[in-house]
Amino acid sequence: MVSANSATTDQITSALAGVRVVDMSTVVMGPFAAQIMGDLGADVIKVEPPDGESTRRLHPQRHPGMSALAMNVNRNKRSLGVNLKDPRGREILLKLLENTDILVTNMRSGALQRLNLDHHQIADRFPRLIYCHAQGFRSDSVLANRAAYDEIVQAASGLSDLMRRVTGRPYYVPTVLGDKLCSLTTVYSALAALHSRDRTGRGQLVEVPMTDTLLAFNLVEHMEGLTFEPPLGPIGFSRSVTPTHRAVATKDGWACILPYSVRNIQDFLVFIGRPDLAEDPRFTTPAGLVQHQAELYELIEETAVRATTAEWERFCAEHSIPFAPLLDIEKVTEDPYVTEGELIQVAEHPTEGAYRVVRPPVRFSATPATIRRHCPRPGEQSAEVLSEIGYPAEAIRDLVARGVVGAELVDVL
DSSP states (O other): OBOOSSOOGGGGGSTTTTOEEEEEOOTTHHHHHHHHHHHTTOEEEEEEOTTOOGGGGOSSBSSTTOBHHHHHHOTTEEEEEEOTTSHHHHHHHHHHHTTOSEEEEOOOHHHHHHTTOSHHHHTTTOTTOEEEEEESSOTTSTTTTSOOOHHHHHHHTTHHHHHHHHHSSOOOOSSOHHHHHHHHHHHHHHHHHHHHHHHHSOOEEEEEEHHHHHHHHHHHHHTGGGGSSSOSSOSSOTTTTOTTOSOEEOSSSEEEEOOOSHHHHHHHHHHTTOGGGTTOHHHHSHHHHHHHHHHHHHHHHHHHTTSOHHHHHHHHHHTTOOEEEOOOGGGGGGOHHHHHTTOEEEEEETTTEEEEEEOOSOOOSSSOOOBOSOOOOTTTTHHHHHHHTTOOHHHHHHHHHTTSEEOOOOTTO
């Protein structure tokens, strides 16, 4: 899956070939967005401190700076280690931006301003730059400079309250949903701005407030009765916030059994030996289902244990009832669907050895997403990038010696 640790000719056919992205972000949201653009063919340069950004210090890791999380959000990138607090480091970034299409950052506005790298401070110098800035809250709000991690955004966007309505406690969803959703939002927003620049010649600021983004995501279905003025009912999509809306135990495991249409429900009721309910308006009319979904889900849970997971799968397939066995995430590499699609493969990193790579999920018929580079070590391509933007070898050596740049000095220097 992963080619040699350099650009290859297949980049010519990639959707974003010729696009340069500077990833000046940390943790998950920004790096994951930039990685997706790298998968699509962009030349992504990760700008980080000389000793690497914070995610690199997490565990597990085999060697310093190469944590599991860092390896999962930084493939298809080159790393430039530079101290942006040093004026010489800031000038390196500015020279790099002269030929950059998209900048991704999730620094707080105050930090960017102190570095003289806020959008309004550099926009005149780079009128074609797409400046993507993601942070927890809108820049014009009183919360603009508050620290915000995924849990904060889940709470502030109402997602934790949705969990409370189902479980009785405001749990966090056990994945960094806010970060990853905002990664996707950043990607499509950046590409929309890039398309606009192709027509107008002008770049722009693209602000992705994480709380606003997750709130809009939540309210697609959960606005529900509050959609109307005056309201026609409470907020909250009834099916999703019904406590019994969950995977169920079968005779030998767990599964999602979800009779959805009226015909699905009727077939299910006959199968469990309750044909008397097959014409019951509680389960066969849209209005009835809204009010009595909990009872339907209770029936599913009570009867699911009568058959094995395989028996349920056969029945549901015969009647076009939505069904899936529960994937044990610890056994994901053994799952037939995953192995058949080669969704996870083992690659060989030059320094980290064998590791697992999750392939890009989207299939393109003409411009396939590719994995051309392993996650770089901190500052691994600093000398290469500096040379490309005009720094001679002696100047690069001096910047490294002074601690402005972190680099693996190669023979050509």
